[in-house]
Amino acid sequence: MSIKKREHTDWLLKKIFKATGLITIALLAGIFLMLLYNSIAFFADVKPLDFFTGSQWDPESNKSKYGIAPLLVSTGLVTLGAMLIAIPLGIFTAAYLSEFAHPKVKTILKPLIEMLAAIPSVAIGFLGIVLVGPGIAKIFGIANGLNAFNGSVLLAVMALPTIITISEDAINAVPLSHREASLALGANKWQTIFKVTLPAALPGLIAAVMLGLGRALGETMTVLMATGNAAVMPKGFLDAVRTITATIAIEMGEVPYRTTHYFALFAIAVILFIITLIINLLGEYFANRLRKFHA
Amino acid sequence: MEEIKLSAHNLNLFFGKKQILKNVNIDFIKNQVTSLIGPSGCGKSTLLRTFNRMHDLSPEAKIEGTLKLENLNIYDKKNSVTEIRKRIGMVFQKPNPLPKSIYENLSYALKIHNFPKNEIPQLIEKALKESYLWDEVKDEFKKPAVKLSGGQQQRLCIARTVVLRPEVILMDEPCSALDPISTRKIEDLILILKKDYTIVIVTHNMQQAQRISDKVAFMYLGELIEFNTSENIFKQPQKDLTKNYVNGHFG
Amino acid sequence: MIKKIKYFFNWILLLGSTLLVCLILGVILWDIFSKGRSAVSWDFISQFPTNGMTKGGILPAIVGTLLLTFITTIFAVPFGVACAIYLNEYARPSVLTNIIRASIRNLAGIPSIIYGLFGLALFVQALHLGTSVLSAGLTLGLLSLPYIITTTEEALKRIPNSMREATLALGATQFETIKDVVVPKALPGILTGVILTMSRAAGETAPILFTGVAFYINGISASPNQEFMALPYHLYMLSTQHQAIEQVRPLAYGTASVLILLVFILNIIAFYIRFKHRTQE
Numbered sequence: 001m002s003i004k005k006r007e008h009t010d011w012l013l014k015k016i017f018k019a020t021g022l023i024t025i026a027l028l029a030g031i032f033l034m035l036l037y038n039s040i041a042f043f044a045d046v047k048p049l050d051f052f053t054g055s056q057w058d059p060e061s062n063k064s065k066y067g068i069a070p071l072l073v074s075t076g077l078v079t080l081g082a083m084l085i086a087i088p089l090g091i092f093t094a095a096y097l098s099e100f101a102h103p104k105v106k107t108i109l110k111p112l113i114e115m116l117a118a119i120p121s122v123a124i125g126f127l128g129i130v131l132v133g134p135g136i137a138k139i140f141g142i143a144n145g146l147n148a149f150n151g152s153v154l155l156a157v158m159a160l161p162t163i164i165t166i167s168e169d170a171i172n173a174v175p176l177s178h179r180e181a182s183l184a185l186g187a188n189k190w191q192t193i194f195k196v197t198l199p200a201a202l203p204g205l206i207a208a209v210m211l212g213l214g215r216a217l218g219e220t221m222t223v224l225m226a227t228g229n230a231a232v233m234p235k236g237f238l239d240a241v242r243t244i245t246a247t248i249a250i251e252m253g254e255v256p257y258r259t260t261h262y263f264a265l266f267a268i269a270v271i272l273f274i275i276t277l278i279i280n281l282l283g284e285y286f287a288n289r290l291r292k293f294h295a
Numbered sequence: 296m297e298e299i300k301l302s303a304h305n306l307n308l309f310f311g312k313k314q315i316l317k318n319v320n321i322d323f324i325k326n327q328v329t330s331l332i333g334p335s336g337c338g339k340s341t342l343l344r345t346f347n348r349m350h351d352l353s354p355e356a357k358i359e360g361t362l363k364l365e366n367l368n369i370y371d372k373k374n375s376v377t378e379i380r381k382r383i384g385m386v387f388q389k390p391n392p393l394p395k396s397i398y399e400n401l402s403y404a405l406k407i408h409n410f411p412k413n414e415i416p417q418l419i420e421k422a423l424k425e426s427y428l429w430d431e432v433k434d435e436f437k438k439p440a441v442k443l444s445g446g447q448q449q450r451l452c453i454a455r456t457v458v459l460r461p462e463v464i465l466m467d468e469p470c471s472a473l474d475p476i477s478t479r480k481i482e483d484l485i486l487i488l489k490k491d492y493t494i495v496i497v498t499h500n501m502q503q504a505q506r507i508s509d510k511v512a513f514m515y516l517g518e519l520i521e522f523n524t525s526e527n528i529f530k531q532p533q534k535d536l537t538k539n540y541v542n543g544h545f546g
Numbered sequence: 547m548i549k550k551i552k553y554f555f556n557w558i559l560l561l562g563s564t565l566l567v568c569l570i571l572g573v574i575l576w577d578i579f580s581k582g583r584s585a586v587s588w589d590f591i592s593q594f595p596t597n598g599m600t601k602g603g604i605l606p607a608i609v610g611t612l613l614l615t616f617i618t619t620i621f622a623v624p625f626g627v628a629c630a631i632y633l634n635e636y637a638r639p640s641v642l643t644n645i646i647r648a649s650i651r652n653l654a655g656i657p658s659i660i661y662g663l664f665g666l667a668l669f670v671q672a673l674h675l676g677t678s679v680l681s682a683g684l685t686l687g688l689l690s691l692p693y694i695i696t697t698t699e700e701a702l703k704r705i706p707n708s709m710r711e712a713t714l715a716l717g718a719t720q721f722e723t724i725k726d727v728v729v730p731k732a733l734p735g736i737l738t739g740v741i742l743t744m745s746r747a748a749g750e751t752a753p754i755l756f757t758g759v760a761f762y763i764n765g766i767s768a769s770p771n772q773e774f775m776a777l778p779y780h781l782y783m784l785s786t787q788h789q790a791i792e793q794v795r796p797l798a799y800g801t802a803s804v805l806i807l808l809v810f811i812l813n814i815i816a817f818y819i820r821f822k823h824r825t826q827e
Contacts, residue, residue, distance in 0.1 A: 002409075003375050003377050003378050003381075003408075003717075004375070006377065006407070006719050006722070007375060007377055007719055009719070009721060010719035010720050010721040010722070013721045014632075014636045014720070014721070016628065017628045017629070017631050017632035017635075017636055018632050018636065018637070020625050020628040020629040020632060021629050021632045021633060021637070021642075021643075021646045022646070023625065023629070024629060024646055024649045024650050024653060024691065024692070024695070025645060025646060025649045027649070027653060027688060027691070028649040028652055028653050030664070030668075031653075031656065031660065031661075031664045034663075034664055034667050034668070035660070035663070035664075038667070088563070089563050089566060089567065092559055092560045092562075092563035092564070093560070093563045093564045093567050095560050096560035096561055096563065096564045097564065099560075100557075100560065100561070101564075109564070109568070111817060112568060112571055113567070114813065114817075115571060115810065115813065116567070116570070116571045116574075118745060118746075118749075118809050118810065118813050119574060119749075119806060119809070120748075120749025120750070120751070120778055120805060120806070120809060121749070121751065121752075122749065122751045122778040122779075122781050122782050122805075123574075123578065123749075123778075123781065123802050123805060123806055124574070125782070125785075126578075126781055126782075126785050126798065126802050127574060127577060127578070129785050129786070130577075130785070130795070130798075130799075131573075131577050157570055157574075160567060160570075164567070188553075190552075190553050190556055194556075211655075214655045217657070218655075218656070218657025218658065218659070218660075219657070220657065220658060220659040220751070220752035221751045221752055221778070221782060224782075224786075225782065225785065225786055245657060245659045245752070248659050248662075248663065249659060249662075249752060249755055252662075252663070252666070252755070252756050253755060253756060265663070266663065269659070269660055269663055272657060272660065273656065273657075273660055276655055276656060276657055277652060277655070277656075279655070280651065280652055280655035281652075283655075284648075284651060347715060349711060349714070349715065352707060352710065352711070352714070354638035354639055377717045377718075377719055378717070379717075380714065380715055380716065380717040381716070381717035384715065384716070385711075385715040387708060387711060387712070387715075389708060391708040391709060391711065391712040392712070393709075393712055393713065393726075393727060394709075394727065394730060394731050403713070403716065403718075403726070404716040404717065404718070407716075407717070407718055407722055408717060452712075455716065456715075456716070459716065459717070
């Protein structure tokens with residue numbers, strides 16, 4: 001091949017590679033527009049006000065009701081519970097790993113955390129049915145343990161690896177000089193960790209929590225299997241709940257094509273999409289702040 | 296009559312907002328060895344890398360001025376960078392053999408530039424002999440190049456460059472990572488190679504510059520301070536800065 | 547003294563958290579493998595389900611998952627690697643690359659069930675591929691794209707510029723440099739990412755729910771236009787939708803064991819490649 005031909009090949013391939021980059025933008029836009037397009041058909045049938053304020057989700061009855069509130073509250077409740085468990089557990093573990101763990105212990109623990117992350121969500125959901133749910137039922141003396149609390153415990157387990165890994169990176173990124181300065185001023189190791197290291201890593205810790213939160217919010221199989229799937233407004237953690245993701249998973253398989261009900265599922269999906277997008281953008285914002293802070 | 300092979304005219308180079316090279320004007324003469332010397336950060340490596348457009352890799356680099364290989368404008372968009380790099384070879388500070396066998400390291404450039412297949416073995420043999428590596432590697436062509444010693448790797452990198460028969464060879468502190476014996480071998484090699492090639496070399500080592508150069512250029516903070524024959528630079532420097540540097544009174 | 551007790555308490559808090567995380571993993575694996583062990587046998591993995599799923603094996607689910615993972619990989623890897631090459635090798639930082647990177651990060655955060663909806667709208671309906679292993683594989687391929695791009699870019703970033711300069715200085719074009727030096731050197735890293743993607747794809751359920759997975763198929767077909775069985779979906783059905791739910795519980799445990807084992811094997815291969823490669827560097 002002549003040099004001209006070789007340079008032409010290079011030019012052509014660069015364009016092709018660039019096109020794949022553009023495809024990622026098109027994909028994100030395509031997903032959003034697809035959801036939006038189908039939602040518009042829904043809002044032609046159902047008033048947006050009824051959708052956002054209605055307290056019942058009951059598409060199957062004669063007077064089908066499409067209130068997203070119980071689904072939103074369910075999603076929020078399960079996720080809140082998951083975060084209450086996973087945030088302290090995850091950050092403490094990350095602090096232990098980066099500040100105390102012997103390097104050898106670390107080389108064992110880190111793959112273990114990756115193993116935890118690798119377990120498929122359907123297997124975690126299965127354990128919610130056969131192990132965690134019955135346990136909860138026994139402890140609280142209720143008929144069955146398929147409720148919001150069960151979902152929270154399982155989602156916490158699923159969010160943990162994300163929170164631990166990113167928090168550990170954030171803590172490791174705190175410059176040694178910060179800690180040395182604190183120690184030199186006479187602070188002990190504990191004061192240094194809680195008063196200097198963790199606050200300095202805070203933006204990164206928030207980013208970690210946001211990513212864990214995003215993962216928990218978007219999880220489908222676990223909550224579908226373990227939370228009882230009652231589409232009514234929950235009163236507490238021991239009530240059965242039905243999240244947005246579970247609703248889509250249950251109803252999309254049975255709903256007739258291009259009916260109001262079908263479009264309704266895209267409408268709740270677009271809400272979920274926007275919520276996770278905001279969470280991700282927040283996470284990114286804090287991750288960037290951490291980067292700038294240390295640069 | 297001395298023939299100008301490579302030249303830079305009114306060269307300014309910026310990395311982002313920082314100016315690294317300031318109005319550099321220099322000519323390199325055919326079949327001579329020219330050394331670029333100066334304290335760290337003076338821009339000598341940066342200058343060297345402008346000639347084969349190695350700064351194309353860094354997005355923040357901006358280059359102004361005219362650089363020419365004979366009459367060919369190096370930065371003219373119409374001219375092929377591939378062609379220019381084929382004519383201006385480069386040896387780097389740290390040996391960087393390709394992750395391939397010794398033989399493939401040498402045949403690689405010949406293959407991509409479509410040298411006739413039946414000529415490749417002779418060309419490789421010639422390049423290895425010129426680089427004084429032939430006796431050491433002739434029985435182990437299939438060995439991965441990274442298994443060679445540092446000095447051998449650097450001579451392999453020189454052989455890989457000369458196998459293409461470039462017109463100019465740029466060398467960026469080629470001995471800085473090597474032991475004295477390997478350094479000596481490479482210096483001898485440079486003196487032999489200059490019969491066929493124009494060589495520009497960056498070095499930190501004053502003795503080395505003295506031993507191998509016809510001309511020496513002293514740079515300081517991005518400017519070309521003094522450019523003269525090796526003898527003049529080391530025996531009768533015109534500027535105090537140069538004098539201080541070549542006598543070792545420099546930070 | 548009180549301070550010391552406080553420190554001890556703090557230390558216990560951090561260590562206890564770490565131990566609890568390990569305990570969780572231990573309990574998960576112990577429960578599934580101890581109860582799944584009796585169900586898993588050669589017959590279990592080599593036979594079709596019988597008697598309305600209450601007996602027999604899970605062969606079609608294993609084959610379906612492998613086929614699905616294969617389709618996902620051959621679709622996602624070329625696209626993902628090409629995009630990573632563009633970002634790391636060709637593109638200069640610009641508004642466009644910032645938008646591309648932001649898109650990739652946000653794609654990674656989209657819930658998998660939404661990919662399922664998108665796959666349903668795009669592949670099943672708009673492109674008329676129907677509910678099939680092809681539609682499901684393509685859907686999972688889209689889901690895997692951001693992950694492949696990120697891991698590949700990390701692998702490419704680890705290649706020092708001196709390697710690129712070596713061939714560029716010889717007059718190789720950028721593509722020749724990528725093809726002959728950069729990608730071969732980054733291959734172990736890229737491969738690690740690919741295998742981890744396969745492991746994630748094998749365990750995904752939500753995106754395949756509406757795009758082609760089936761509760762039961764009779765017969766194994768390699769045709770990409772057919773519906774298919776998959777291990778995670780099989781586990782879901784056995785544990786929530788089956789009429790004789792208690793009777794099939796051992797089969798559910800067995801299915802969970804096989805699924806987790808498959809995922810772990812892929813992860814261990816990936817760890818091994820990464821470990822071997824890093825020690826060589």
